[in-house]
Amino acid sequence: MPSWNDEETSSEEECEVVSMDMGLMEEPDTTVEPLFCGQLELAHPKCILHQLRPIKRLAFEGPVTGRRFYGCPVQENGVNCGVVEWVDGPWPTVLQRCLCKLWEMFHEQNFGRVQDKEKFEKELARLKSEHERELAKLRTENDKFCIEYTKLVDDVSKMFDWQDGRVDKKVYQKQVEEEELEKKKKKELEEKAMSEVQMEKLKLAKEQRCILQSQADIIKNTRKAMKAVEVDRDVLKKEKAKLELVVAELLKEGYGSKEKLEQIKAILES
Structure with a gap:
């Protein structure tokens, strides 16, 4: 200046x-x-x-x-x-160049500061987001611990009351037995439900086996009947062949009524 x-x-x-x-x-x-x-x-x-x-x-x-x-x-x-x-x-020209260079350096440094600021803001936003997630996680765990702590305080309070004689031992024992009984009933109901389901599965499996066995028996009997029919058919074919031979011999020899023999022959050929 x-x-x-x-x-x-x-x-x-x-x-x-x-x-x-x-x-x-x-x-x-x-x-x-x-x-x-x-x-x-x-x-x-x-x-x-x-x-x-x-x-x-x-x-x-x-x-x-x-x-x-x-x-x-x-x-x-x-x-x-x-x-x-x-x-x-x-x-002078030299001074003008120096001033231009100084202003250029200033703008470069200012631009660098702006970039650093943007980078810092992004990093700060990322850290803030991570902090919020960790904070939410810690809050959830804190709520869980509070519930467990409250339950523990109640149990300890009951124990101290029982030790101090402020609660009758029989009443406390009855409460414990009722809780155990309730847990046992709940377990029995669950086991019963599971056993009923298993029984139904076994019943269905047994019925399926019976159905399959019946189908197998039907197929087996059908095959036996078909074999018996084939045997009878073969016997009838043989008898038919023999009868045809007898009729043919009788026709050749001229025995009996020729018309009746022709009718028998027609029946055999049908």
């Missing part, structure tokens, strides 16, 4: 204005400089669009960083016509 004599800048009439004949220029970002601020009281120069007295400002952007200028006073709800006049001339 350039330095100037406080005495020279303290009086606005003695402040030298350097006009760069650059025409309209967009007003850069500015910073506060106590020795060069406020509104210009001279009658000239004025901003082009509004014809208002400009404001003394100090640039804080890019290669123009540190240069004083007169800027348009309209900042909000209006059109800013930019730089009216520059007080300081342009910096």
